[in-house]
Amino acid sequence: MMTREDVTAMILSAKRQAGLTWEGIAASIGMSPVWTHSAAMGMNAMPAEKAVAMVDALGLPQEAALVLQESPTKVWQQAVPTDPCIYRLYEIVGVYGPTIKALIHEKFGDGIMSAIDFDMSVTRVAHPKGDRVKVEMSGKYLAYNAW
Amino acid sequence: MMTREDVTAMILSAKRQAGLTWEGIAASIGMSPVWTHSAAMGMNAMPAEKAVAMVDALGLPQEAALVLQESPTKVWQQAVPTDPCIYRLYEIVGVYGPTIKALIHEKFGDGIMSAIDFDMSVTRVAHPKGDRVKVEMSGKYLAYNAW
Amino acid sequence: MMTREDVTAMILSAKRQAGLTWEGIAASIGMSPVWTHSAAMGMNAMPAEKAVAMVDALGLPQEAALVLQESPTKVWQQAVPTDPCIYRLYEIVGVYGPTIKALIHEKFGDGIMSAIDFDMSVTRVAHPKGDRVKVEMSGKYLAYNAW
Amino acid sequence: MMTREDVTAMILSAKRQAGLTWEGIAASIGMSPVWTHSAAMGMNAMPAEKAVAMVDALGLPQEAALVLQESPTKVWQQAVPTDPCIYRLYEIVGVYGPTIKALIHEKFGDGIMSAIDFDMSVTRVAHPKGDRVKVEMSGKYLAYNAW
Amino acid sequence: MMTREDVTAMILSAKRQAGLTWEGIAASIGMSPVWTHSAAMGMNAMPAEKAVAMVDALGLPQEAALVLQESPTKVWQQAVPTDPCIYRLYEIVGVYGPTIKALIHEKFGDGIMSAIDFDMSVTRVAHPKGDRVKVEMSGKYLAYNAW
Amino acid sequence: MMTREDVTAMILSAKRQAGLTWEGIAASIGMSPVWTHSAAMGMNAMPAEKAVAMVDALGLPQEAALVLQESPTKVWQQAVPTDPCIYRLYEIVGVYGPTIKALIHEKFGDGIMSAIDFDMSVTRVAHPKGDRVKVEMSGKYLAYNAW
Amino acid sequence: MMTREDVTAMILSAKRQAGLTWEGIAASIGMSPVWTHSAAMGMNAMPAEKAVAMVDALGLPQEAALVLQESPTKVWQQAVPTDPCIYRLYEIVGVYGPTIKALIHEKFGDGIMSAIDFDMSVTRVAHPKGDRVKVEMSGKYLAYNAW
Amino acid sequence: MMTREDVTAMILSAKRQAGLTWEGIAASIGMSPVWTHSAAMGMNAMPAEKAVAMVDALGLPQEAALVLQESPTKVWQQAVPTDPCIYRLYEIVGVYGPTIKALIHEKFGDGIMSAIDFDMSVTRVAHPKGDRVKVEMSGKYLAYNAW
Amino acid sequence: MMTREDVTAMILSAKRQAGLTWEGIAASIGMSPVWTHSAAMGMNAMPAEKAVAMVDALGLPQEAALVLQESPTKVWQQAVPTDPCIYRLYEIVGVYGPTIKALIHEKFGDGIMSAIDFDMSVTRVAHPKGDRVKVEMSGKYLAYNAW
Amino acid sequence: MMTREDVTAMILSAKRQAGLTWEGIAASIGMSPVWTHSAAMGMNAMPAEKAVAMVDALGLPQEAALVLQESPTKVWQQAVPTDPCIYRLYEIVGVYGPTIKALIHEKFGDGIMSAIDFDMSVTRVAHPKGDRVKVEMSGKYLAYNAW
Known part of the structure; x- marks a missing residue:
């Protein structure tokens, strides 16, 4: 199979x-x-x-x-990964996660950015002091339900 | 103190x-x-x-x-955090981390996106099916040294 | 404060x-x-x-x-909790999680049950061999985006 | 074999x-x-x-x-799983576990919902704002023994 | 309080x-x-x-x-405890757990010994080569449900 | 070999x-x-x-x-196992471990129940409200040395 | 108290x-x-x-x-400790543990050295290339029971 | 190879x-x-x-x-091992590690017992109440450097 | 492949x-x-x-x-490794890490030593009391961005 | 005190x-x-x-x-620390640890660099493309004993 x-x-x-x-x-x-x-x-x-x-x-x-x-079962590293290129992404999310949360709450209310209705791009941006990596993420805002 | x-x-x-x-x-x-x-x-x-x-x-x-x-000692959660709004960010990095790495290598060569020479924004984007959260990250490309 | x-x-x-x-x-x-x-x-x-x-x-x-x-930061036990009443819920999700995933994919397609647009009830149901606890959960189906 | x-x-x-x-x-x-x-x-x-x-x-x-x-040895993930569809179930149990416990104690007394004398269903419920996943669990109430 | x-x-x-x-x-x-x-x-x-x-x-x-x-929230050590008197109990359960399971299945069928409808005693038994600790546990057999 | x-x-x-x-x-x-x-x-x-x-x-x-x-190297699960039949034994030892320790100290003095000079039985006991599993353990009392 | x-x-x-x-x-x-x-x-x-x-x-x-x-509850570091003086003891037990086991089995049969009926000394031994620490342990041999 | x-x-x-x-x-x-x-x-x-x-x-x-x-890469169990014969050694080091450290500092000064310039023996000692295992370790004292 | x-x-x-x-x-x-x-x-x-x-x-x-x-995915041991030669390096970084950070901040400002734009050497240095291992690391200073 | x-x-x-x-x-x-x-x-x-x-x-x-x-008990982070400045040191030791071990064995034989008889310096080195942090470590070579 x-x-x-x-x-x-x-x-x-x-x-x-x-x-x-x-x-x-x-x-x-x-x-x-x-x-x-x-x-x-x-x-x-x-x-x-x-x-x-x-x-x-x-x-x-x-x-x-x-x-x-087929629908995959998505398995990824819960332990923070060691590869420096991937680690830096965890470092960013670790350092700035509470900041992103605070700003989402300020701009939208009590809810989250969806990781399902979501898209992302990675681009190269020329810069005189050294080119930069640009990562753009976009996810639908989902509000918590009260019932 | x-x-x-x-x-x-x-x-x-x-x-x-x-x-x-x-x-x-x-x-x-x-x-x-x-x-x-x-x-x-x-x-x-x-x-x-x-x-x-x-x-x-x-x-x-x-x-x-x-x-x-003063220079802070940055302490953040290595265990994946439980708050849904922050967790979704880890899920994104977990799922798409290897993809970002592959595209950086394709566009730049062997290196990483810096998390030090780095900036980020969070914005609200109107959308007919529900407004979206946009997160933009930009970090300097750093190439590995060979010596 | x-x-x-x-x-x-x-x-x-x-x-x-x-x-x-x-x-x-x-x-x-x-x-x-x-x-x-x-x-x-x-x-x-x-x-x-x-x-x-x-x-x-x-x-x-x-x-x-x-x-x-205020928007709370939701902190819950990632280590499986020891209290028997709560542990049994983890046991159920551990044993039946892949089954729920398979049936969601069969009935809806590639996606998930939202834990944000979500509600739940707990009721007592009389039963001749001993009353039963009934837990009902309802969450919006969210389909993965492709872009 | x-x-x-x-x-x-x-x-x-x-x-x-x-x-x-x-x-x-x-x-x-x-x-x-x-x-x-x-x-x-x-x-x-x-x-x-x-x-x-x-x-x-x-x-x-x-x-x-x-x-x-044959009686299987049931092995499931104690570490919270990464697949988004299964993870959301752990998130629900993590967030609402103490609530379910409190309501069981209020409705029945000191005891638990059995995960052994137990059944469950997953159904699709049509909804104008997007169809919903319904999960229903039913387990026998078991009271703690005192001796 | x-x-x-x-x-x-x-x-x-x-x-x-x-x-x-x-x-x-x-x-x-x-x-x-x-x-x-x-x-x-x-x-x-x-x-x-x-x-x-x-x-x-x-x-x-x-x-x-x-x-x-009041119904307590039972919190106990998931990490194996270090006190030698308590550790030996974990060692016994670790070594003989699969044996107890096999014998329960042989004597009763597919199910478990309840830890809720349960009682236990600890007694001292005189013995010429040194007195012995006797621990007796009794729990109701619970059969798995099929539906 | x-x-x-x-x-x-x-x-x-x-x-x-x-x-x-x-x-x-x-x-x-x-x-x-x-x-x-x-x-x-x-x-x-x-x-x-x-x-x-x-x-x-x-x-x-x-x-x-x-x-x-041959003398085996005994390897068993330090992480609490997930199989419900074996898990309940860990739950019992987790909940009642300090109790067994307190009663051993009360009945014998400062020491432990040996897990080496040890024996155990599992039996089925008929009971009108449902048969019960009986587990009996017996281990030699070992007193701590002072020198 | x-x-x-x-x-x-x-x-x-x-x-x-x-x-x-x-x-x-x-x-x-x-x-x-x-x-x-x-x-x-x-x-x-x-x-x-x-x-x-x-x-x-x-x-x-x-x-x-x-x-x-009073009988103490002995709590010690299961995670390998970081202090270099104590760590070296764990390193010794980690490296030579299987060797000590093999030699006990060769000299005594299937059993263990007791950590309860046990004593130990630490002494300083003069040596021309630098004095040495001598640690001596003595524990009663306990044979496994068969029943 | x-x-x-x-x-x-x-x-x-x-x-x-x-x-x-x-x-x-x-x-x-x-x-x-x-x-x-x-x-x-x-x-x-x-x-x-x-x-x-x-x-x-x-x-x-x-x-x-x-x-x-060839120089081996020494890999040993950081998680405390489960085999009772080896576990007792960890228990001894866990319970008496801080004591050995205190006595080394009292007899030598600020430093450690080397696990590299080190030797060990295991012997059987006859004893009327049951033979005993004797473990002797000897390691060079190494003083911390100040610079 | x-x-x-x-x-x-x-x-x-x-x-x-x-x-x-x-x-x-x-x-x-x-x-x-x-x-x-x-x-x-x-x-x-x-x-x-x-x-x-x-x-x-x-x-x-x-x-x-x-x-x-090809760009490798760098996987290394997050758990502190047990081999004594490699462990000593972790011990050094564990003990002196905060010191290196404090001195970098004192000499450069708020930033880090790059592990990407980096080189290292290992040499043998003769010494009358026993030859010494010399490890030299050099990494570019990277200042945190403010935006 | x-x-x-x-x-x-x-x-x-x-x-x-x-x-x-x-x-x-x-x-x-x-x-x-x-x-x-x-x-x-x-x-x-x-x-x-x-x-x-x-x-x-x-x-x-x-x-x-x-x-x-007084002789301190050195406690440091076994979990890889999150502060970027300290983390980079762990990354270096993680990536280059086996390399340092191989070169020590090639230059000295079977042994280690001592972390006890040890010294270190941190200096700033001017460089046209950006100043560099230089870390120098020196530890006595210790050969394994055979007996």
């Missing part, structure tokens, strides 16, 4: 052999690079047409398109 | 009594709301002039301006 | 002295017992009119009504 | 190939979808006749019926 | 000053020593008449009788 | 194929069911004659008798 | 003010330095006559003698 | 087949039993001549002598 | 067979020993020309040069 | 009021800044003359000089 891990490995191998980029793969299926990489890693399910486009673009077996459409 | 915790408590109390907002306090010292809240919580050190402005704006004792300028 | 913990203690003390029940307090402010207890414990923010009703019903100081309206 | 894991894998594979649903499999053995999925995952033992019906319905080897009848 | 911790401290102090034993206190309220000590430590709720008897026997304030009747 | 795990698997397989019970196996080697199961699981070493009897009773290879005589 | 912690603090204070050593205190009550320090720290109970001698030697209040005779 | 684990397994297998003891193996290479077992387990590196003697004594392949000379 | 782990194993094997040292390998590719070992272990990415030189120097397959150029 | 924490607080307060630097305090007692700060924080014991000099330099009470001479 073909698993998510199998499909992720096929995608990485095909990408390396064909010398593709995530940017390029994303363009070929008409989605954003963040979402495309994330779905390839098994962290998001693909709509049928996108799964088929992915399989076609990378020359994967047809069965892979079915696997890409 | 006046501590950071004392100063944070004084700021919160003065803010509540005067009915101020973080947006308003930030404007009065000429800084962004994210940085202002964060420094008030003891997560960033204030330059002397901003510390003085803060103390004046909120009517705090002069000694508080000295405390606000 | 009056804190959430102060207000919770005042509520518990007033309830004990007046011999009230959660059912009764909830009725007096026109909300459900689950939500009322939860807000009293500092796990939910109260709309202004409900906070005022609470303060009136229990004879608390007026400042308590302001505290009850 | 055929293990529980082997049988779970056979069931998942047969279900995928035959295009079945949990709802359908449950109907074919005359049990509820929650219990059926849970037993298929190795979290509940099946009575002999249900195990045979399961094996027949999915075309599994006869030995699988014996395995499905 | 008098707390459980206050009442436990009063009991221990009264016991020490009066030179009482748990055996003696238990006899004076007509309950077993195990249950009596456990309720005194705040791990079990007392029926009204026993709480009154306890308060009378030890000369505690009347309010203590109310506290002793 | 035949390992303890190999021998445990052979015993479980032979038991299943021959339709034996632990009670029966124990009787055939002249030991108690608790000790027999525990030794079969690799938690106790067998005296030579019992190991030979075990191997004969179940038709295992002769080398298995040597393995059954 | 005088606690163990109070008595430990009194002993440390009296020792500092009188310029005593553990060696000297131990001699004055006729016990070893290891046991004396350990009992002073609340890790061992004192026989009545030793407790009285301790109280007399250090000029403590008479009530302290009662506290020193 | 032959690993340390391979060599440890070869040693254990050769020892079992030849019916050797650690005492005997140690004698044949002219080292102590503690050090010999520890090096065999991969917790110490062997000088070349000892490695060759070990390989000759047990009839191992010549490559094993090279592996036995 | 050749992985980092494969390449690390090839390097270690080639080094052992050719009797090379890290010092020597580093010289042959014109880099420092610290960086060379670290990149070989998969903790740093190699520039193309260095990767090719490494592959040539050790006779590895050409594909290995591609793997050595 | 004056504690280490009291003395540390007095030093920090005196330093702030007098506007001193660690560099300056260290010079006034004739020791290095690293050692001086560390001893002030309670991580090293001071020789008598240095303790007296410290007390004189900062105008502390004489009793503080006694406290500064």
Whole structure:
């Protein structure tokens, strides 16, 4: 039975052999690079047409398109990860989490930013003192229910 | 000896009594709301002039301006926090951390986004299906050294 | 500065002295017992009119009504709790969590049950072999975004 | 020696190939979808006749019926799981656990809701602002012994 | 507001000053020593008449009788405790837990020994090679539900 | 090299194929069911004659008798286990551990119940409101040394 | 109510003010330095006559003698401690623990060295390349029971 | 590539087949039993001549002598181990660690007992009330540097 | 697909067979020993020309040069490691970390030493009382941003 | 009884009021800044003359000089700390620990760098692309004993 891990490995191998980029793969299926990489890693399910486009673009077996459409069980590191590039993101959320919460409450009321109805981009911004990484997140505001 | 915790408590109390907002306090010292809240919580050190402005704006004792300028020891929750509004941020970083890393490597090379030479904003974006929270982060790209 | 913990203690003390029940307090402010207890414990923010009703019903100081309206930071036990009554709930979620996920995916698609747009009730159901506790939860279905 | 894991894998594979649903499999053995999925995952033992019906319905080897009848060792995640759909259930139990306990004590006395003499259902409820997931749990009240 | 911790401290102090034993206190309220000590430590709720008897026997304030009747939140050490006398009990349960489970399944079927409808005794048994501690536990068998 | 795990698997397989019970196996080697199961699981070493009897009773290879005589390294779950049948034992020890300690000190002095010079039984006791599981433990009292 | 912690603090204070050593205190009550320090720290109970001698030697209040005779709950660091002097002991036990076990089994059979019927000494041994610390432990061999 | 684990397994297998003891193996290479077992387990590196003697004594392949000379990465259980024989050693170090530290400071000054320039023995001491295990450790005293 | 782990194993094997040292390998590719070992272990990415030189120097397959150029995910032990040689480094950082922070703040202002724009050396320094290990670290100072 | 924490607080307060630097305090007692700060924080014991000099330099009470001479129990963060300046040091040790170990073994043999017979410095090094922090550590090489 073909698993998510199998499909992720096929995608990485095909990408390396064909010398593709995530940017390029994303363009070929008409989605954003963040979402495309994330779905390839098994962290998001693909709509049928996108799964088929992915399989076609990378020359994967047809069965892979079915696997890409299944709801994944998202497993990520609860212990703060050690890789410096990923760690810095946790450091940012650790330091600024209560600040983001305070500002959401000030601007919206008692609620949260959804991590489900959510999108994100990563871009390179030129800067004279050294280029900068820009990360933009957008999530729907959800208000707590009272009953 | 006046501590950071004392100063944070004084700021919160003065803010509540005067009915101020973080947006308003930030404007009065000429800084962004994210940085202002964060420094008030003891997560960033204030330059002397901003510390003085803060103390004046909120009517705090002069000694508080000295405390606000000291380098804080930043302590944050390594265990994933339980508050839903903050938890969702960890969930986002957990799910999309490897994706951000892959795209930084694709766009810049082997390195990271700095969490030190860094800034952030939180804004409200109107949307017909429900307004959205927008979080923007910008950090200097730092390349690994080889020697 | 009056804190959430102060207000919770005042509520518990007033309830004990007046011999009230959660059912009764909830009725007096026109909300459900689950939500009322939860807000009293500092796990939910109260709309202004409900906070005022609470303060009136229990004879608390007026400042308590302001505290009850603030957005709480929800802190709960990540380590599985030891109290048998609460532990059994974790055991149920541990054993049946993947089952609930599978059925949500089967009935709705790739998404989750919201814990924010959410309500719950606890009732006693008579039964010849021993009465039963009935817990009912209802949360809005949220579909994952693709972009 | 055929293990529980082997049988779970056979069931998942047969279900995928035959295009079945949990709802359908449950109907074919005359049990509820929650219990059926849970037993298929190795979290509940099946009575002999249900195990045979399961094996027949999915075309599994006869030995699988014996395995499905054995008492499983139930292993679940003590660390709070990361999958958003399952995490929200822990969040609910974390936030509302003490509330459920307080209401059980108010309605029944000193005791607990059994997680052994227990049943549960998951249903879809149509709603104009977006359909809702309904989870209903029912467990026998057990009073503490004094001796 | 008098707390459980206050009442436990009063009991221990009264016991020490009066030179009482748990055996003696238990006899004076007509309950077993195990249950009596456990309720005194705040791990079990007392029926009204026993709480009154306890308060009378030890000369505690009347309010203590109310506290002793409340449903306690049972908090115990999830990390294996270090005291050698208590640790040995964990070692026994760790080594023999799967054995007890196997024998319960062999003698009763798929289910558990209740820790709620439960009683226990500790006795001293004379023995030529050194006296022995005897611990006897008895709990109602509870069968898993299928639905 | 035949390992303890190999021998445990052979015993479980032979038991299943021959339709034996632990009670029966124990009787055939002249030991108690608790000790027999525990030794079969690799938690106790067998005296030579019992190991030979075990191997004969179940038709295992002769080398298995040597393995059954070796001193095992006892590895058990320090994290509280999730299986409900085993968990309830930890709950009992967690709730009543300090009580057992207090009663041992009252009846014997400063010391412990040995978990090495120790034995245990599990029996079924008929009861009109539902049969009960009875667990009896007996361990030598060991007094602390002063020097 | 005088606690163990109070008595430990009194002993440390009296020792500092009188310029005593553990060696000297131990001699004055006729016990070893290891046991004396350990009992002073609340890790061992004192026989009545030793407790009285301790109280007399250090000029403590008479009530302290009662506290020193009570059975302590021994709480020690399960997380490996950070102090380098204590850490090295854990490192030794970590590295050589399986070796000590293997040699006990080779010399005695299946059993353990008791930590209850146990004594220990710490001495200074002169050595040309630098003096050495000598730690000697002696514990009764306890054989596992089979039943 | 032959690993340390391979060599440890070869040693254990050769020892079992030849019916050797650690005492005997140690004698044949002219080292102590503690050090010999520890090096065999991969917790110490062997000088070349000892490695060759070990390989000759047990009839191992010549490559094993090279592996036995390499500096091992010593990995041991930070979580307190569950095997009763090894656990008692942790209990001793947990209970008496601060005592050993206090006596080292009293006899030597501010420093530690080295775990590197270190040796240890395990012996059996006959005793009328039951033979005793004697563990002797000796480590060089190292004083903290001030600069 | 050749992985980092494969390449690390090839390097270690080639080094052992050719009797090379890290010092020597580093010289042959014109880099420092610290960086060379670290990149070989998969903790740093190699520039193309260095990767090719490494592959040539050790006779590895050409594909290995591609793997050595990829950005690694740096995974290291968050739990303090047990190997004494590595543990001492954690002990140093644990004891002196706050001191290094205080001196950086005194000499530079509010900021950190970069672990990305960073280099390190390890050298042997002769000393009459025993040779010493010298570790030198150099990292760019990064000042916190205020915005 | 004056504690280490009291003395540390007095030093920090005196330093702030007098506007001193660690560099300056260290010079006034004739020791290095690293050692001086560390001893002030309670991580090293001071020789008598240095303790007296410290007390004189900062105008502390004489009793503080006694406290500064006592052997401290060094407690530091085993969980990786969150402050970015200290965290980077753990990241360095995590990433390069195995490299330092490999190079010590290559240059010295099987042993470690002592963290007891140890010294360290922190300096600022001017650099055209941004000044750098230089950390130098020196520890005596200690060879493992074989016996």
